[in-house]
Amino acid sequence: MHAELLIHAEWILTVDPEDRQLTDHAIAIADGRIQALLPYEEARRTIQAEQTLELPGHVLIPGLINAHTHAAMTLLRGLADDLPLMTWLYQHIWPTEQRWVDADFVAAGTRLAVLEMLRGGVTCYNDMYFYPEVSAQVTAAAGMRALIGMILVDFPTRYAASPDEYIAKGLALHECYRDHPLIRVAWAPHAPYSVSDGPLQRVASLAHELGVPIHIHLHETRDEVEQAVQARGERPFARLDRLGLIGPALAAVHLTQLTDTEIARLAETGASVVHCPESNLKLASGFCPVARLLEAGVNVALGTDGAASNNDLNLLGEMRTAALLGKGVAGSAAAVPATEVLRMATINGARALGLDAEIGSIEPGKSADLVAVDLRDPHTQPIYHPISQLVYAAGRHQVRQVWIRGRQVIRDGAPTTLHLAEVLAEAQIWGRRIGG
Numbered sequence: 001m002h003a004e005l006l007i008h009a010e011w012i013l014t015v016d017p018e019d020r021q022l023t024d025h026a027i028a029i030a031d032g033r034i035q036a037l038l039p040y041e042e043a044r045r046t047i048q049a050e051q052t053l054e055l056p057g058h059v060l061i062p063g064l065i066n067a068h069t070h071a072a073m074t075l076l077r078g079l080a081d082d083l084p085l086m087t088w089l090y091q092h093i094w095p096t097e098q099r100w101v102d103a104d105f106v107a108a109g110t111r112l113a114v115l116e117m118l119r120g121g122v123t124c125y126n127d128m129y130f131y132p133e134v135s136a137q138v139t140a141a142a143g144m145r146a147l148i149g150m151i152l153v154d155f156p157t158r159y160a161a162s163p164d165e166y167i168a169k170g171l172a173l174h175e176c177y178r179d180h181p182l183i184r185v186a187w188a189p190h191a192p193y194s195v196s197d198g199p200l201q202r203v204a205s206l207a208h209e210l211g212v213p214i215h216i217h218l219h220e221t222r223d224e225v226e227q228a229v230q231a232r233g234e235r236p237f238a239r240l241d242r243l244g245l246i247g248p249a250l251a252a253v254h255l256t257q258l259t260d261t262e263i264a265r266l267a268e269t270g271a272s273v274v275h276c277p278e279s280n281l282k283l284a285s286g287f288c289p290v291a292r293l294l295e296a297g298v299n300v301a302l303g304t305d306g307a308a309s310n311n312d313l314n315l316l317g318e319m320r321t322a323a324l325l326g327k328g329v330a331g332s333a334a335a336v337p338a339t340e341v342l343r344m345a346t347i348n349g350a351r352a353l354g355l356d357a358e359i360g361s362i363e364p365g366k367s368a369d370l371v372a373v374d375l376r377d378p379h380t381q382p383i384y385h386p387i388s389q390l391v392y393a394a395g396r397h398q399v400r401q402v403w404i405r406g407r408q409v410i411r412d413g414a415p416t417t418l419h420l421a422e423v424l425a426e427a428q429i430w431g432r433r434i435g436g
């Protein structure tokens with residue numbers, strides 16, 4: 001058998017249905033796909049590889065999937081800290097966005113985000129931001145994978161004047177990225193409090209018609225739910241259900257407020273939850289009941305949220321936070337174990353984004369989206385269980401090699417598709433402009 005690349009890592013965490021953790025195995029890659037996963041000795045005998053990469057002391061994992069972010073908000077990192085959600089959003093972030101966000105802002109901010117995520121082992125992200133056509137273009141040019149949000153809010157911005165215009169621009173984006181190897185699109189209405197019934201209903205039917213996911217913030221805080229109940233006599237979850245949005249295409253972000261009935265409804269409809277523990281902690285938004293969701297059979301993915309509320313796009317760090325917080329919230333050290341957290345950051349993310357046939361695990365036939373993490377640092381030694389070191393001790397600087405569709409986008413910790421100094425210079429110009 002001929003392969004373009006053979007990777008021999010000391011450990012491989014497949015995240016396949018059996019959660020196989022392999023030692024001394026190799027992965028053969030051809031045409032951007034995982035061609036074979038087999039014992040290294042057998043690979044040496046049966047595979048003629050153009051290149052073989054030896055990775056002693058490394059663990060190889062599927063590319064990490066950041067299932068909720070606002071990539072271009074890297075340019076607003078640290079602008080407004082230590083504030084609760086609604087003060088942060090209405091008094092700081094939205095006025096700043098109204099003033100500064102244009103296509104150039106989104107290009108510079110997305111490039112910075114893509115660079116940060118790739119270096120941290122994130123190979124795919126789910127975005128919700130203005131000028132999505134710009135994010136899509138920047139991401140594809142860097143060889144990264146993304147699900148780009150066709151955004152929708154009731155209020156006018158420089159990007160679009162009305163819900164009709166947001167939807168028309170979304171449809172144009174969908175058309176443009178039909179059959180693209182790296183970019184897919186999703187409907188991304190911002191939240192129940194910022195989008196009214198008519199446009200939400202249109203999103204539900206268009207999502208069904210086009211076969212694309214729906215990405216929305218939901219029940220982020222107790223205030224959000226209480227205010228909706230006061231104003232409309234209905235919880236936002238019930239409203240979305242009535243409007244046809246709760247179903248297998250839904251990736252609902254945050255969900256810090258959930259009744260048992262709502263959890264059962266998520267499980268029964270096959271909807272996904274995207275947990276953003278660090279954003280929830282920083283904005284003091286509340287706690288997503290991850291252990292209860294997992295127990296009920298709900299697909300739970302992991303996201304960083306934007307860099308203005310986290311303040312990084314470090315999914316490896318988010319995995320550790322999710323595990324620790326999940327145990328604290330459940331009152332059980334056995335809750336949200338390391339293997340489950342790795343699933344949340346990979347295959348569950350892929351499922352939430354409708355991409356699980358293509359990415360999320362290391363299995364022959366899937367795209368070669370792979371990450372090698374060097375565990376030979378002092379703080380990840382000795383190694384009894386590589387997954388424990390990965391989730392509880394490793395830092396993102398230990399991500400050394402990253403491939404997307406078989407193309408190496410990070411080599412020895414450095415980007416191959418983006419120019420670090422240029423991306424930083426561009427971000428600093430924006431920082432000076434906004435900071436005055």
Ligand SMILES: CSC[C@H]1O[C@@H](n2cnc3c(O)ncnc32)[C@H](O)[C@@H]1O
Binds near residue numbers: 093097128130153
């Ligand atoms: C319509 S583009 C996305 C919109 O969402 C804002 N945003 C960023 N983080 C959050 C969050 O945690 N909750 C609600 N809204 C958020 C972002 O600033 C954009 O305006």
Ligand SMILES: [Zn+2]
Binds near residue numbers: 306
């Ligand atoms: Zn968000």
